[in-house]
Amino acid sequence: MRADDDVLAMIFWIAVAALAAAVTYAVTRPLMQTHQPLADASEADLAVYRDQLAEIEADVARGVVTESEAGSAKAEVGRRVLRHSGGKSDSKAATDAAAPGSLLKPIYLATSLLLPLASVGLYLAFGAPGLPGQPLSERVAAKVDGTKPDDLIAKVEARLRDHPEDGKGWEVIAPVYMAQRRFSDAASAYASAIKVLGETPPRLQGFAEARIRAENGLVPDDARKALQTVLAADPKRKEPRIWLALAKEQDGKAADAASDYRALIAEAPEDAPWRAALQDRLNRIENPGAVAGNAQSAKPNDKGPTAANIAAAEAMSPDERQAMINRMVSNLAERLKANAKDKDGWLKLIRAYQMLGRKDDAVKAVADAKAGLAGDTAALQDIDDMVKTLGVGG
Amino acid sequence: MIVEFGHFALILALLVAAVQTVVPLIGARARDVRLMNVAEPAALAQLALLSIAFLALMHAYVTSDFSVANVAANSHSTKPMLYKISGVWGNHEGSMLLWVLILALFGAAVAAFGNNLPATLKANVLAVQASIALAFLLFILMTSDPFARLIPAPADGRGLNPILQDPALAFHPPFLYTGYVGFSIAFSFAIAALIEGRIDAAWARWVRPWTLAAWMFLTIGIAMGSWWAYYELGWGGWWFWDPVENASFMPWLAGTALVHSALVMEKREALKVWTILLAILTFSLSLMGTFILRSGVLTSVHSFAVDPERGVFILGILVLFTGGGLAMFATRAKDMRTGGLFQPVSREGTLVLNNLLLVTSAATVLIGTLYPLILEATTGDKISVGPPFFNMTFGPLMLPLLLAMPFGPLLAWKRGDLAGVAQRLAFAIVAALVLGVAAYALFNRGPWLAPFGIALGCFVMLGALTEWATRVKLGAAGMDEVVRRAINLPRASYGTLLAHFGIGLMVVGIVGTTAYQEERILVMKPGETVTVGGYDATFKGATPGRGPNYREDIAAFDITRNGAAVTKLEPSKRIYDAPPQPTTESGILASWRGDLYIVIGDEQGGSGAYAVRAYFNPLVRFIWIGSLIMFIGGGLSLADRRLRVGAPVKSRRPQIIAAE
Structure with missing residues (x-):
């Protein structure tokens, strides 16, 4: 591999040198020839007039101009010729002798040095010497680098383009899009999963959250419909209620929203992370103008982002956001140490590591998961499936 | 490596342009032929170098080499090949590269075919031309380098703006740029004349x-x-x-x-x-x-x-x-x-x-x-x-x-006979007015100016034909004579005829479609019919479909005229995969009478009903046919032997001298 690179680099520099040499030679060649006197410019003018006369003759011969028209046109060209011969003495022929060749040497030297040296110099400054091209065909043939989430995503995307009926694929890629903040892609992935595999509360909820985040926190109609369906199927879920309350607030129904918020806060466990954010919104409705509390004080949880986290994430810098994600992942890892039987937790953790590019952690998590779930064949199968789909350890 | 080679060629072209700007100018001042002659190989070298650079970039696009930042930002692996190629100039950096390539092409053409130009004029023209290239090459390298690399290369590109994924748009920039840049030659000649x-x-x-x-x-x-x-x-x-x-x-x-x-x-x-x-x-x-x-x-x-x-x-x-x-x-x-x-x-x-x-x-x-x-x-x-x-x-x-316009070509040089020309144009004037009245009777609506506009367009067309008829002595000479004259007429005359005729045709199209357009905007449920421009369009519903890199809703319309089926139109609304952006594809039924033009908007309330806009654009086709005729007219004029420059003129010269 190294040797190949060296050969390529050598060929490249030979080609560069050849091109620079050929161009320099071609451009400076006229400078090496012997001096010739400059043809008088009025000769060129006379040649044009002769051409014009010949054209008039040709037109007469073809019968497209009358004799009288041709006569006056010829007379006019004739006058130009006369005027020209009269003015010949003031042409610049006299200056012709002015020290020909005195500038030639310096110009020749400057040009033949400037072209090759400056071009290579500028290229070294602007270019990326020796960097080979990376056509897609070569890179696809090369083994996909499992540590790079982008490559994995591209692979899954390519598969989904050919097999849009692969519902599982859509389901896998949707949360990945969410993590990458590609919300409208996530929404259409959830929508495709729902189309192929049918409606379930998690899918509908995922779809709604993706739509809402794609709209920068506004709750669009389709998301609202999806959340209502989720709530009808699974009234115990809190997230749809939070989002729908937010929707009411956005509709201007502040009182309704406030009462929903109050109900949610009342039901919320003491350590619910979204509690503070809801309290914050409630305060804002009740005391408009009052300075809002800090939404970031909400504790991260391990249940995936909720309304509060998202509201907080919206206001964060990329670094802060990264820190929040890392906190969530380490919380999850802590919890799984205590309860190694949580299959869904393991799946989530492995996926998270993989997507964050923490390849070694992902491999270790797979091993830990297999140890923890030993004996549960169905769960082990799921773990293996995910390892294959994401290419963990590949 | 090809990418880097292209980058080097681009930089070398910059330096050649610098040499071509300075050396021939000095040569023209010092009246030293050797210095002036540098311009010629320099102009040809510039063309060769920029061709290498352009082809290198095109190669990167065709092979989807996303290690080139420009390709990653503007292409996508699933894009059809046609748009991978047109993607080269479908973005800022690539289009500037095309700009200087065409500039170099014109400069090289002057160098290659300008044998009969006076030496100092040629040197000055090429120097000015190179100074333009120098400015733009500097611009490219300093602010818009098409060969900047992106390491590590992303897995896929961000895609071409889908609205640009269309054959007419893909290929119109090269034409447009040839037009823009072609005027640089006139500019260089003007500046050269001022220098001299x-x-x-x-x-x-x-x-x-x-x-x-x-x-x-x-x-x-x-x-x-x-x-x-x-x-x-x-x-x-x-x-x-x-x-x-x-x-x-x-x-x-x-x-x-x-x-x-x-x-x-x-x-x-x-x-x-x-x-x-x-x-x-x-x-x-x-x-x-x-x-x-x-x-x-x-x-x-x-x-x-x-x-x-x-x-x-x-x-x-x-x-x-x-x-x-x-x-x-x-x-x-x-x-x-x-x-x-x-x-x-x-x-x-x-x-x-x-x-x-x-x-x-x-x-x-x-x-x-x-x-x-x-x-x-x-x-x-x-x-x-x-x-x-x-x-x-x-x-x-x-x-x-x-x-x-019709008067110009009929008037003689130096002093013309306006009354005589008006007489010759009498037929065209009367016929144009009759056609204007006919248009009024036919449409019987629209602004009062419209029939005059139609008459004006007809006058321009008929005037162009009148000029031809006068030249070939149509009606004044025997048939043999007319044919002989028609064949002998210089191509430049036919060029004028066509260019002016094309303008007239275009005017008729513009007036027709502006004054008499019909427009219907409505929400249609499947099975409903809208009548526009004498056509009945029945909406048959919309179905989802999938193209190589987009999803779409295709609406079907059955078009009938006076109860007889004419055709089906399928306007659609597309959402492209990368980047996800909607575009409309209109359904057009073109005829000489005018175009029936249907586009669909969003689905309304989930009942299968769609917002629909239907237009009838009378005579709209004439606008583009008119410009095509103008293009052909220009080509004919250019092909005229008398305008041809370069070698043929030179080879004729010895004979003329011998005759003297």
């Missing part, structure tokens, strides 16, 4: 064919852009007085004037100084077009501020060449010998009128385009100068131009 302080006899003979070639390509480029806007944007219109359109229309107007004034200069050695000024102005307007398109000043003066480096650089180039050219004109033009005098009623007279009107209309468009930008930059107020402004100002300027 004299205008050679060969000047006009050279400038005219190059200007004509540029004009042809600009014509067809603008027409393709307008055609694309017509069927892709889904607004039912074909010209929007959008600043992007105006940017190409202004050089077209000035270039049209230049083609005509160069004619006077060649035949009569008159209007010399004016032609030089016009050449400078035309290219300046081309540069301004480039500036407006490429600086981002269009979307808003604020986006200009977002990327000030590029905008300011191009503005600098614009100021340098326009200001420098005009300053040189101001100091040197008074030394030029002015040409012959002539009567106002003569072919030259009508051509001067043509020039005045065209330049005034170009100025009008310029004001309408720049005023909102300047106002926003100085006061922050956003105003929009729309079609009403242009219709009020541009229309009245075109009226005398079109009226005078």
Whole structure:
């Protein structure tokens, strides 16, 4: 591999040198020839007039101009010729002798040095010497680098383009899009999963959250419909209620929203992370103008982002956001140490590591998961499936 | 490696351009042939080097090499091959590379075919041409390097703006740029004449064919852009007085004037100084077009501020060449010998009128385009100068131009016989009025001006035919004589005939579609029917579909006329995969009578009902057929033996000398 690179680099520099040499030679060649006197410019003018006369003759011969028209046109060209011969003495022929060749040497030297040296110099400054091209065909043939989430995503995307009926694929890629903040892609992935595999509360909820985040926190109609369906199927879920309350607030129904918020806060466990954010919104409705509390004080949880986290994430810098994600992942890892039987937790953790590019952690998590779930064949199968789909350890 | 080789070739081209700017200029001053002769191989080397660079970039696009930042930002692995290739110039960096490539092509053409040019003129022209290339190559390398690399390479590119994924749009920039850049030759000749302080006899003979070639390509480029806007944007219109359109229309107007004034200069050695000024102005307007398109000043003066480096650089180039050219004109033009005098009623007279009107209309468009930008930059107020402004100002300027157009070619040089010409045009005038009345009777609605507009277009067409009939002595001589004359008529005459005829046809199309358009906007449920332009369109519902890189909703319409089935139209709405962006694909039923044009909007309330816009655009086809005829006319004129420059002229010379 190294040797190949060296050969390529050598060929490249030979080609560069050849091109620079050929161009320099071609451009400076006229400078090496012997001096010739400059043809008088009025000769060129006379040649044009002769051409014009010949054209008039040709037109007469073809019968497209009358004799009288041709006569006056010829007379006019004739006058130009006369005027020209009269003015010949003031042409610049006299200056012709002015020290020909005195500038030639310096110009020749400057040009033949400037072209090759400056071009290579500028290229070294602007270019990326020796960097080979990376056509897609070569890179696809090369083994996909499992540590790079982008490559994995591209692979899954390519598969989904050919097999849009692969519902599982859509389901896998949707949360990945969410993590990458590609919300409208996530929404259409959830929508495709729902189309192929049918409606379930998690899918509908995922779809709604993706739509809402794609709209920068506004709750669009389709998301609202999806959340209502989720709530009808699974009234115990809190997230749809939070989002729908937010929707009411956005509709201007502040009182309704406030009462929903109050109900949610009342039901919320003491350590619910979204509690503070809801309290914050409630305060804002009740005391408009009052300075809002800090939404970031909400504790991260391990249940995936909720309304509060998202509201907080919206206001964060990329670094802060990264820190929040890392906190969530380490919380999850802590919890799984205590309860190694949580299959869904393991799946989530492995996926998270993989997507964050923490390849070694992902491999270790797979091993830990297999140890923890030993004996549960169905769960082990799921773990293996995910390892294959994401290419963990590949 | 190919990418890097292309990058090196681009840099070498920059240095060759620098040499080509300086050395021949010194040579022309010192009257040293050896120094001047450097220009020729330098111009050819520039073309070769920029071709290498362009092909290298194209190679990167075709192989989807996303390690090139430009490719990653503007291409996508699933894009059809056609759009991978057109993607090369579908972005800022690539299109600038195409710009300098075409510039080099024109320069190399002067170098290769300019054997009969006086040596100093040729050296100066090529030096000026190279200075333009130098400025733009610097611009490319400093602010818009198409070969910048991106390591590590992303897995896939971000895709071409889907609205640009269309054959007409994919291939209109090369035409448009050939037009813009072609005027650089006229500019270089003008500056060279000012440097020398004299205008050679060969000047006009050279400038005219190059200007004509540029004009042809600009014509067809603008027409393709307008055609694309017509069927892709889904607004039912074909010209929007959008600043992007105006940017190409202004050089077209000035270039049209230049083609005509160069004619006077060649035949009569008159209007010399004016032609030089016009050449400078035309290219300046081309540069301004480039500036407006490429600086981002269009979307808003604020986006200009977002990327000030590029905008300011191009503005600098614009100021340098326009200001420098005009300053040189101001100091040197008074030394030029002015040409012959002539009567106002003569072919030259009508051509001067043509020039005045065209330049005034170009100025009008310029004001309408720049005023909102300047106002926003100085006061922050956003105003929009729309079609009403242009219709009020541009229309009245075109009226005398079109009226005078048939008279020009019929008048003799030096002094013409207006009464005699009017007599010859009597048939055309009467026939045009009859056709105008017929249009009024046929449509029986619309503005009262419309029939006059139709009559005017017909007058221009019939006037062009009258000129031909006069020349071949139709009706005055026997059939054999007429055929012989028709065959012998120079191709340039046929060029004039076609170009003027095409304008007339276009006017009829413009008036017809503007005055008599029918429009229906409604929500249609499946099974409902809308009647427009004599057609009944029945909505059969919409179905989802999938293309290579988009999803779409395809609506089906059954079209019937007087109960008889005509065809099916399938307008659709597409969402592209990367980037996800909606586009409309209109369903068009084209006929000579006019186009039935249907586009669908969003689904309404989930009941399968869609917002539908249906138009009938009478005679709209004539607009593009007219421009195509103009293009062909320009080509014929260019093919005329008498305009051909280069080798043939030289090879004829010895015979002439021998005859003396």
